[in-house]
Amino acid sequence: MKKAKKILKDVFGYDEFRFKQESIIESILNRKNVVAIMPTGSGKSLCYQIPALIFEGLTIVVSPLISLMKDQVIQLQENGIKAAYLNSSLPPSEYQNHINLILENKIKLLYAAPETLLLEKTINILQQVQVDLIAIDEAHCISEWGHDFRPEYRKLNHFRDYFPEVTTIALTATATPIVQQDIQHNLSVPDSELFISSFDRNNLFLEILPKNDPLSQTVEFIERFKNQSGLIYCFSRKQVDSLSADLRDLGYSVLPYHAGLSDYERKFHQEAFVKDDVNIIVATIAFGMGINKPDVRFVLHHDLPKNIESYYQQIGRAGRDGIDSYCQLLFSYGDIVKIKYFLKEKTETEKMKELKLLNAMIDFCETEECRRIPLLKYFGEEYLEQNCHKCDNCLNQGKKKQDITIEAQKFLSCVKRTGEMFGSNHVIKVLMGSKDKNVLNRNHQNLSTYGIGKDLSRKQWSFLNRQFLRKGICELGDYGVIKLNAKSWEILKGKETLFGTLIEEKSKIEVIESKEYDLDLFEILRKMRKEIADKANLPPYVVFTDRTLIDLSFYYPQTKDSLFLMNGLAEQKIKKYGTQLLDVLTEYCRKNHKEDLSYKKNVRKKRVSKSKRLMEVAEKFKQGISVEKLCELYQVKPNTIIQHLINYKKNGNSLKGKITINLSKQEVQRIEDSFLQLGTERLKPIFDNFDGNYSYDILRAIQFNML
Numbered sequence: 001m002k003k004a005k006k007i008l009k010d011v012f013g014y015d016e017f018r019f020k021q022e023s024i025i026e027s028i029l030n031r032k033n034v035v036a037i038m039p040t041g042s043g044k045s046l047c048y049q050i051p052a053l054i055f056e057g058l059t060i061v062v063s064p065l066i067s068l069m070k071d072q073v074i075q076l077q078e079n080g081i082k083a084a085y086l087n088s089s090l091p092p093s094e095y096q097n098h099i100n101l102i103l104e105n106k107i108k109l110l111y112a113a114p115e116t117l118l119l120e121k122t123i124n125i126l127q128q129v130q131v132d133l134i135a136i137d138e139a140h141c142i143s144e145w146g147h148d149f150r151p152e153y154r155k156l157n158h159f160r161d162y163f164p165e166v167t168t169i170a171l172t173a174t175a176t177p178i179v180q181q182d183i184q185h186n187l188s189v190p191d192s193e194l195f196i197s198s199f200d201r202n203n204l205f206l207e208i209l210p211k212n213d214p215l216s217q218t219v220e221f222i223e224r225f226k227n228q229s230g231l232i233y234c235f236s237r238k239q240v241d242s243l244s245a246d247l248r249d250l251g252y253s254v255l256p257y258h259a260g261l262s263d264y265e266r267k268f269h270q271e272a273f274v275k276d277d278v279n280i281i282v283a284t285i286a287f288g289m290g291i292n293k294p295d296v297r298f299v300l301h302h303d304l305p306k307n308i309e310s311y312y313q314q315i316g317r318a319g320r321d322g323i324d325s326y327c328q329l330l331f332s333y334g335d336i337v338k339i340k341y342f343l344k345e346k347t348e349t350e351k352m353k354e355l356k357l358l359n360a361m362i363d364f365c366e367t368e369e370c371r372r373i374p375l376l377k378y379f380g381e382e383y384l385e386q387n388c389h390k391c392d393n394c395l396n397q398g399k400k401k402q403d404i405t406i407e408a409q410k411f412l413s414c415v416k417r418t419g420e421m422f423g424s425n426h427v428i429k430v431l432m433g434s435k436d437k438n439v440l441n442r443n444h445q446n447l448s449t450y451g452i453g454k455d456l457s458r459k460q461w462s463f464l465n466r467q468f469l470r471k472g473i474c475e476l477g478d479y480g481v482i483k484l485n486a487k488s489w490e491i492l493k494g495k496e497t498l499f500g501t502l503i504e505e506k507s508k509i510e511v512i513e514s515k516e517y518d519l520d521l522f523e524i525l526r527k528m529r530k531e532i533a534d535k536a537n538l539p540p541y542v543v544f545t546d547r548t549l550i551d552l553s554f555y556y557p558q559t560k561d562s563l564f565l566m567n568g569l570a571e572q573k574i575k576k577y578g579t580q581l582l583d584v585l586t587e588y589c590r591k592n593h594k595e596d597l598s599y600k601k602n603v604r605k606k607r608v609s610k611s612k613r614l615m616e617v618a619e620k621f622k623q624g625i626s627v628e629k630l631c632e633l634y635q636v637k638p639n640t641i642i643q644h645l646i647n648y649k650k651n652g653n654s655l656k657g658k659i660t661i662n663l664s665k666q667e668v669q670r671i672e673d674s675f676l677q678l679g680t681e682r683l684k685p686i687f688d689n690f691d692g693n694y695s696y697d698i699l700r701a702i703q704f705n706m707l
């Protein structure tokens, strides 16, 4: 485990394990089979990637989609890990190249789809090398009950027959118990240890608002997320097209995505999103699978999802990086009617099943308790916190309610007078005294309730209507018609008092613009990240995550050592981008008088990191690597390396080997004499003694050789 922790920091640049990562890795290292069920963003990939780096042989990762494989492979490569994928889409020469790398043991992780793995030629090749671990990602694909069943996943057992002794880990983010059981039954991973973590995504803010003016509500919501990525889900393709056109006309950076677009368009739009060329995707449920983008900051449901599972899955695409992210749903009874309408085409049993799921979704929308309670209950989990502080209901606790009996009486008698034959829109029009032709044609201007609700706005009435339905003082019939029930009469007769709110529901969730980090610097770094990413044809999040940029804009690191303390920065990335980062950071900090605060991150860690570096440099020097080479390797000046070596010796370690010095023997002798005369502690007297003819680097090297 020590090694695992070291890899976590040195290779991935993370300080701590998250959730169950540590125990899962420990089990795998003990060669135990594992089934891991953890929500999106909990860091499942590291659970097999770290063991893969510790094991001698190959780790095979089964993945259903080429886009997922590619994404993982480039992320690993960016961290300096040897990984590759096998797929029929590869050009033959590249395919062969990957095969050769496998045979030469030059790859630690191999990604492939089940159908590729089941090919005889693949099995032949893999049998020639040492396979230490099989990781089955997106393991829910094995279940017909899941949302993306893939028959080939069922055949993985056949593949595993060829590698019966190899440790296997199956991973999924699917929370439904039936799918979990299916994974355990069908994957025949014998004696596996089961790890299930809570499905609460505690960095997601959840909010539900009545939908009354969807376009302005959408605009109001997305306005909070300048330059950030987000998704808007709509019910139909038509809705996607019109909303994305509207938003584009208003100047937002959006693209549509649905099954009606050509393959090319879909691919192009998805890529634009992943590369931060476009901020927002307006989509049907067709969008999402295969998107690994960790920095999606918001998900807006413009329309009601059909069930909790799709809702959870879609909001789950926000905030995979663990940073606070925002989910809003615009709820309208009209949407329920729409969904029900489409159910009419289904068989009776299907209809019943889907209605039940829809009702659970509606209950979730209507609940006045913490949203996390029904959400997690749906997945069989009990949420025990008193207040989650991240849902509208919890944030709204303690808000004053007022007597709304009169309003209810007005509304209900209007429902009665219009014959319990109309939806809320019509009832409200009559209440407000509208001259709409639908009102006049029916002579509803002559009703005693016509115009008695003028004192409130249309929005207020629809908000009230929502409360009335939720409180059960009236009901929704077919086609969205409002019907009275026994409770209605209690209210109408004045036997019961009703409490609620008259004030329009407005979003209560403020996007907390973190004042903690330097937003200007963040912006500069974000632009720089985009430039680097475009040049390398990578998604920006692969170059640096948002977390890395936030760390940089908080701690103002200005040396290589400080960079090592930042989240997500390790050896490979610092080697590749360190100089560029430091150029930007030092210039910004000089202009704005910012000092390097990275020591605050964790004083202890800094020491560890420094001494770790010391050991590493010394080890390499012992192996005969020259100072010049070490400078190249760590991208530092000779002075730093030699100082490291000197410190190492001064710490009492033995370090044989001398630094080669390009001077004549006589000259070296004279300098050594001077050291003996003037002392070996300080360099300046020696430097002055020779009138600056010998550089500090040379003097330091000689000093080292004399120790």
Ligand code: ADP
Residues within 6 Å of the ligand: 014, 015, 016, 017, 018, 021, 038, 039, 040, 041, 042, 043, 044, 045, 046, 294, 320, 321, 322, 545
């Ligand atoms: P999942 O597959 O469970 O959705 P990922 O493996 O994609 O999650 O990880 C989500 C994000 O969290 C990634 O950006 C990953 O690099 C990051 N991450 C994973 N483990 C850690 C950790 N221990 N500390 C910090 N960040 C982590």
Ligand code: ZN
Residues within 6 Å of the ligand: 369, 370, 371, 372, 387, 388, 389, 390, 391, 392, 393, 394, 395
């Ligand atoms: Zn809550």
